[in-house]
Amino acid sequence: MRVIPTGRELEEITEDVLVCAYCNYCRICPAFRIEGWESISPRGKLYMLKKILSGKGVMDSNMVKDFFKCTTCGFCETVCQVNIPLINLWEKARRIIVDSKGPLPSHKKIANSIGVNMNPYGEERNLRDAWLPQGLKLSGSSTLYFAGCTASFRAKEIALSTVEIFSHFGIEFNYLGRDEICCGSTLLRTGQRKFAEKIIERNVRMLERRGIESIVTTCAGCYRTFSIDYPEICRELGLDFDFEILHLTQFIEREAGRNIKEGMRAKLEGKATYHDPCHLGRHTGVYEEPRNLIKATGLELVEMTHNRNESFCCGAGGGVRAQFRDLSLKIGGMRIMEAFETGADYLVSACPFCKMHLCHSKRVAGIEKPEVLDISEIILKVINENG
Amino acid sequence: MEVMDKFEMEVRRLFPYVSFHPLEREIYSHDISVLPGYIDSIAHSIADVVIQPENTFQVKEILRLSKEYSIPVIPRGSATSGYGGVIPYKGGIVVDFSRMDWFEIDDEKKILTAEPGAVWWDIQKKANELGLSLRVYPTSAPSSTVGGWIAHGGIGVGSRMFGGIEENIEEIKVIDFEGTKRISGEELKFYVGMQGTTGLLVKAKIPLMDLRNEKAFIVPVEDISHAVNVLRLKTLYTAVFLSKNYMKLLNEVRGEDYPEKDILLCVSFDENMERDEVAERLWEDRFFPMRIKKKGPSIVISEVLIPVDSLPSFYSELMMKIPPGAGVQIYFSRNHANVITMIPSDEREKRYTKDWKTAFKIVKIGIKNSGKPYSTGLYLSHLSKKVLPDYMELESFKKRVDPENLLNPGKIFPSGKLPRIMKLAEIVV
Numbered sequence: 158m159r160v161i162p163t164g165r166e167l168e169e170i171t172e173d174v175l176v177c178a179y180c181n182y183c184r185i186c187p188a189f190r191i192e193g194w195e196s197i198s199p200r201g202k203l204y205m206l207k208k209i210l211s212g213k214g215v216m217d218s219n220m221v222k223d224f225f226k227c228t229t230c231g232f233c234e235t236v237c238q239v240n241i242p243l244i245n246l247w248e249k250a251r252r253i254i255v256d257s258k259g260p261l262p263s264h265k266k267i268a269n270s271i272g273v274n275m276n277p278y279g280e281e282r283n284l285r286d287a288w289l290p291q292g293l294k295l296s297g298s299s300t301l302y303f304a305g306c307t308a309s310f311r312a313k314e315i316a317l318s319t320v321e322i323f324s325h326f327g328i329e330f331n332y333l334g335r336d337e338i339c340c341g342s343t344l345l346r347t348g349q350r351k352f353a354e355k356i357i358e359r360n361v362r363m364l365e366r367r368g369i370e371s372i373v374t375t376c377a378g379c380y381r382t383f384s385i386d387y388p389e390i391c392r393e394l395g396l397d398f399d400f401e402i403l404h405l406t407q408f409i410e411r412e413a414g415r416n417i418k419e420g421m422r423a424k425l426e427g428k429a430t431y432h433d434p435c436h437l438g439r440h441t442g443v444y445e446e447p448r449n450l451i452k453a454t455g456l457e458l459v460e461m462t463h464n465r466n467e468s469f470c471c472g473a474g475g476g477v478r479a480q481f482r483d484l485s486l487k488i489g490g491m492r493i494m495e496a497f498e499t500g501a502d503y504l505v506s507a508c509p510f511c512k513m514h515l516c517h518s519k520r521v522a523g524i525e526k527p528e529v530l531d532i533s534e535i536i537l538k539v540i541n542e543n544g
Numbered sequence: 545m546e547v548m549d550k551f552e553m554e555v556r557r558l559f560p561y562v563s564f565h566p567l568e569r570e571i572y573s574h575d576i577s578v579l580p581g582y583i584d585s586i587a588h589s590i591a592d593v594v595i596q597p598e599n600t601f602q603v604k605e606i607l608r609l610s611k612e613y614s615i616p617v618i619p620r621g622s623a624t625s626g627y628g629g630v631i632p633y634k635g636g637i638v639v640d641f642s643r644m645d646w647f648e649i650d651d652e653k654k655i656l657t658a659e660p661g662a663v664w665w666d667i668q669k670k671a672n673e674l675g676l677s678l679r680v681y682p683t684s685a686p687s688s689t690v691g692g693w694i695a696h697g698g699i700g701v702g703s704r705m706f707g708g709i710e711e712n713i714e715e716i717k718v719i720d721f722e723g724t725k726r727i728s729g730e731e732l733k734f735y736v737g738m739q740g741t742t743g744l745l746v747k748a749k750i751p752l753m754d755l756r757n758e759k760a761f762i763v764p765v766e767d768i769s770h771a772v773n774v775l776r777l778k779t780l781y782t783a784v785f786l787s788k789n790y791m792k793l794l795n796e797v798r799g800e801d802y803p804e805k806d807i808l809l810c811v812s813f814d815e816n817m818e819r820d821e822v823a824e825r826l827w828e829d830r831f832f833p834m835r836i837k838k839k840g841p842s843i844v845i846s847e848v849l850i851p852v853d854s855l856p857s858f859y860s861e862l863m864m865k866i867p868p869g870a871g872v873q874i875y876f877s878r879n880h881a882n883v884i885t886m887i888p889s890d891e892r893e894k895r896y897t898k899d900w901k902t903a904f905k906i907v908k909i910g911i912k913n914s915g916k917p918y919s920t921g922l923y924l925s926h927l928s929k930k931v932l933p934d935y936m937e938l939e940s941f942k943k944r945v946d947p948e949n950l951l952n953p954g955k956i957f958p959s960g961k962l963p964r965i966m967k968l969a970e971i972v973v
């Protein structure tokens with residue numbers, strides 16, 4: 158199969174591909190560390206792309222698969238000798254591959270599920286708000302809690318904790334209920350841009366109709382998508398995108414951080430380590446707010462070897478969990494081991510997808526400690542301690 | 545059954561980590577260099593198979609197969625070298641040592657014992673935890689390997705004080721067709737810098753030093769003679785000369801505000817030195833000498849190793865030959881300087897060939913000034929006889945240990961069409 162892009166796309170990626178110095182600093186890539194073959198490493202992929210762009214290489218189905226063995230975690234970008242915007246490049250290249258060859262089987266299944274049920278999990282759309290506690294008072298506030306697909310269907314405890322935290326601090330918020338649909342992140346990360354654009358347009362129109370001004374997410378993937386992809390794609394589609402996007406950790410720090418720090422009588426005991434979700438850390442630069450909140454609960458924060466900008470991916474992103482479960486669990490296992498080595502009681506993250514995958518990886522690794530929790534659960538814990 | 549089918553069957557049976565996939569083989573058949581089209585068509589070839597051995601037993605098996613099937617063996621570390629050393633010029637088995645990356649530090653004896661695939665910076669981090677440090681390492685340390693740098697030879701960080709890697713090896717273990725050998729002292733010259741043409745390195749013992757505070761500072765210099773004089777007066781761990789234009793290029797690609805003048809970046813262990821913020825930033829950036837490639841998108845590099853005494857005359861000739869956009873970095877060892885000229889270029893344009901010609905011209909000027917190319921590798925093997933002082937001895941050693949020329953053929957010792965073409969090109973230049 159020949160995958161040779163043309164026109165603007167070609168120009169855009171050729172410069173980035175040619176500038177690679179082949180220094181191999183990007184050997185730190187988690188997928189490469191597990192698989193050990195350069196077709197999976199950033200350098201190998203760039204070399205492969207160069208061959209293909211010059212018409213000297215042919216990408217067969219094995220190589221297509223290898224190309225998608227990337228969680229789009231962005232670790233490679235932090236060490237790149239020549240500052241190639243690699244996350245962007247991987248996504249552009251994926252788009253090109255998908256446009257000419259179609260998505261990988263599991264990614265196609267995700268798209269089909271979104272097409273029918275507006276979530277990637279194949280769950281019924283009208284069960285999206287099933288997690289919502291009965292009797293909870295929602296308001297027509299211009300601040301929206303966007304729960305996202307994973308917290309709505311797979312990690313409901315995060316959505317629940319979030320609304321309980323809001324209630325505790327008397328924060329009024331809006332929620333779209335069954336009208337909430339996937340943000341499009343999975344589609345974008347797996348190269349299915351055209352479909353993602355439709356979802357994005359639909360979401361933006363809905364947010365406008367509901368008079369939303371601020372969007373609060375608990376999912377790092379939703380946060381990245383709303384704060385980076387939406388503005389860019391809306392510009393291309395000629396749509397207005399004028400919303401404030403906040404991750405729960407930013408919102409809580411702003412609205413109630415002081416309250417948690419000073420207003421609580423009881424504090425939590427024990428040690429916690431924080432896993433920076435790639436989409437919240439490296440992609441969007443939110444590092445301190447979650448850490449401040451953990452410290453505010455009284456927990457002692459201990460860092461893993463890889464943290465902040467140099468954090469190590471959980472292994473789930475970029476469609477890897479869906480298509481290459483084994484690889485994703487091995488990467489997750491490495492992260493779990495790092496957390497274990499800190500001696501922490503809790504491994505705290507700020508993303509339902511990370512939490513889900515880290516829990517799964519921990520089960521597979523057969524390790525007891527640390528307990529994997531979302532930041533919302535930790536905050537709720539300290540609120541509950543205080544009665 | 546065809547011979548190659550039998551070979552493939554045997555390889556698959558013996559080794560758990562093997563790839564015969566065409567694109568994977570292609571990916572394992574390059575280094576950092578990008579040659580102009582015509583030369584590339586002669587030099588470039590693709591591995592028959594890539595094997596990732598996990599232990600010395602498997603390395604011996606690779607050599608057994610190499611001999612039995614008369615298939616060349618091309619050792620590969622991280623492929624960060626740029627003289628074609630890892631290119632399977634005549635096809636063959638690319639031996640990727642990345643899975644043999646074990647290392648151990650004896651903190652009492654201050655000795656590192658490492659497998660060939662161990663990466664310098666992984667070692668350095670561990671050594672630092674133990675209060676120790678590598679004495680010398682290449683600036684490619686975040687990825688380059690122990691085996692790769694020893695087999696390539698060269699100077700790097702720390703060389704002003706400790707010399708090149710060849711002066712910092714206690715012992716190496718090598719496997720060739722005759723078996724396993726422990727090598728030290730005088731005999732190291734048959735392996736260090738020989739690019740795996742005389743044997744595959746499977747272990748190295750390297751002395752470490754105590755970890756000390758590094759103080760980076762800048763000495764502004766009027767010209768290269770001034771820089772050489774400054775060096776004579778100071779005891780330094782590392783010394784790098786950065787040309788005015790190199791600084792300018794850094795500012796352009798990094799948005800930095802470095803002073804745009806010739807400077808001597810010095811690193812010493814002298815506790816009394818003042819902290820210098822610009823020097824520290826440059827020192828932290830030492831692993832990124834190719835940042836200026838961004839300007840290209842390609843880059844043509846010429847490296848000449850020259851006695852420090854000959855540096856001023858070579859440098860003034862160099863300045864007259866290089867294009868105005870080129871930058872120069874000079875790494876100093878005890879008595880030599882590695883003059884690295886970097887010419888931003890574009891491999892899609894005609895000037896790329898011209899820039900390569902300039903690179904060859906620079907090597908010629910270097911030789912005229914008692915210098916030599918940093919390495920001869922594959923691309924400059926036609927110069928080995930001229931520039932390697934012990935060439936005859938090395939050649940007869942090679943013939944004895946590898947009579948069929950299966951160990952990384954074409955490297956150091958000229959073979960095939962490429963050296964003839966390169967010789968011609970040199971005459972034209």
Ligand SMILES: Cc1cc2nc3c(=O)[nH]c(=O)nc-3n(C[C@H](O)[C@H](O)[C@H](O)COP(=O)(O)OP(=O)(O)OC[C@H]3O[C@@H](n4cnc5c(N)ncnc54)[C@H](O)[C@@H]3O)c2cc1C
Binds near residue numbers: 685690831
């Ligand atoms: C950013 C950057 C900075 C650099 N800085 C320096 C520097 O400061 N000093 C310097 O000297 N060089 C430098 N280089 C060049 C290169 O990095 C070094 O030569 C490096 O040490 C090579 O290591 P490697 O693991 O990449 O080896 P490779 O490039 O894989 O191999 C080098 C040679 O060794 C042979 N070889 C590899 N492993 C073995 C083995 N186990 N047994 C026998 N032969 C083997 C290969 O066949 C090849 O001929 C730099 C390169 C880059 C990209």
Ligand code: SF4
Binds near residue numbers: 198243
């Ligand atoms: S984004 Fe992450 S997984 Fe993908 S190539 Fe870079 S380091 Fe590897």
Ligand code: SF4
Binds near residue numbers: 237238241
């Ligand atoms: S770190 Fe950057 S320049 Fe180096 S090989 Fe990887 S992508 Fe290329």
